[in-house]
Amino acid sequence: SQKIEQNSEALNIQEGKTATLTCNYTNYSPAYLQWYRQDPGRGPVFLLLIRENEKEKRKERLKVTFDTTLKQSLFHITASQPADSATYLCAPYNQGGKLIFGQGTELSVKP
Amino acid sequence: DADVTQTPRNRITKTGKRIMLECSQTKGHDRMYWYRQDPGLGLRLIYYSFDVKDINKGEISDGYSVSRQAQAKFSLSLESAIPNQTALYFCATSATSGGGQETQYFGPGTRLLVL
Numbered sequence: 099s100q101k102i103e104q105n106s107e108a109l110n111i112q113e114g115k116t117a118t119l120t121c122n123y124t125n126y127s128p129a130y131l132q133w134y135r136q137d138p139g140r141g142p143v144f145l146l147l148i149r150e151n152e153k154e155k156r157k158e159r160l161k162v163t164f165d166t167t168l169k170q171s172l173f174h175i176t177a178s179q180p181a182d183s184a185t186y187l188c189a190p191y192n193q194g195g196k197l198i199f200g201q202g203t204e205l206s207v208k209p
Numbered sequence: 210d211a212d213v214t215q216t217p218r219n220r221i222t223k224t225g226k227r228i229m230l231e232c233s234q235t236k237g238h239d240r241m242y243w244y245r246q247d248p249g250l251g252l253r254l255i256y257y258s259f260d261v262k263d264i265n266k267g268e269i270s271d272g273y274s275v276s277r278q279a280q281a282k283f284s285l286s287l288e289s290a291i292p293n294q295t296a297l298y299f300c301a302t303s304a305t306s307g308g309g310q311e312t313q314y315f316g317p318g319t320r321l322l323v324l
Contacts, residue, residue, distance in 0.1 A: 106249075132312070132313075134313075139297075139318065139320075140317060140318065141213075141299050141301070141315030141316055141317055141318055142252070142299075142313075142315050143315070144312045144313065144314070147312065187251065187252070195257075195259065196242075196254060196257060196267070197313060198254075199244075199251050199252040199253075200251055201249060201250060201251035202251055
């Protein structure tokens with residue numbers, strides 16, 4: 099069955115450092131992959147979309163890579179800030195017209 | 210979040226009761242979704258609808274039903290609530306743009322507790 103794995107343990111980093119979050123998927127080949135941010139008690143908010151023919155996508159301090167051979171996407175936040183603390187969800191596209199969400203990785207940025 | 214609203218925001222009910230969660234959107238999107246979120250399990254799709262006449266089961270539809278009353282309204286019902294349906298429920302919408310490029314916009318969530 100289709101499976102998505104994100105770092106289950108929370109990631110704790112120091113302000114100013116680069117945070118790197120991992121998303122691995124198995125048993126399918128999504129044409130697109132999306133990343134969302136979720137704050138406690140709130141709905142997820144879309145951040146970035148990357149297509150299978152794009153190796154890398156950037157938006158301000160965010161960078162996403164998509165390696166279809168490794169079946170992996172990496173999500174980077176450079177010059178991280180305490181305000182970046184949240185849970186980040188990856189969501190590869192399922193050909194049935196749906197997104198499948200990973201369980202998310204909680205990021206904590208300490209001042 | 211204001212474009213996608215959910216009511217109620219919090220609900221406590223008893224085992225066996227029928228309850229309805231409602232979702233409305235002003236984004237003009239044709240696609241709507243219901244998810245539940247449990248700690249450690251992420252978001253799981255319950256039902257989704259690509260237009261008013263199209264309703265599809267997600268991965269965990271047992272014990273739930275939905276109604277798409279209009280393009281802007283999508284309701285989720287628990288016919289006979291049970292304690293393991295205690296969770297945070299989210300409604301989401303997206304516009305059809307082809308093959309996975311649809312960004313989903315989420316409501317603020319409904320926190321449901323079944324005693």
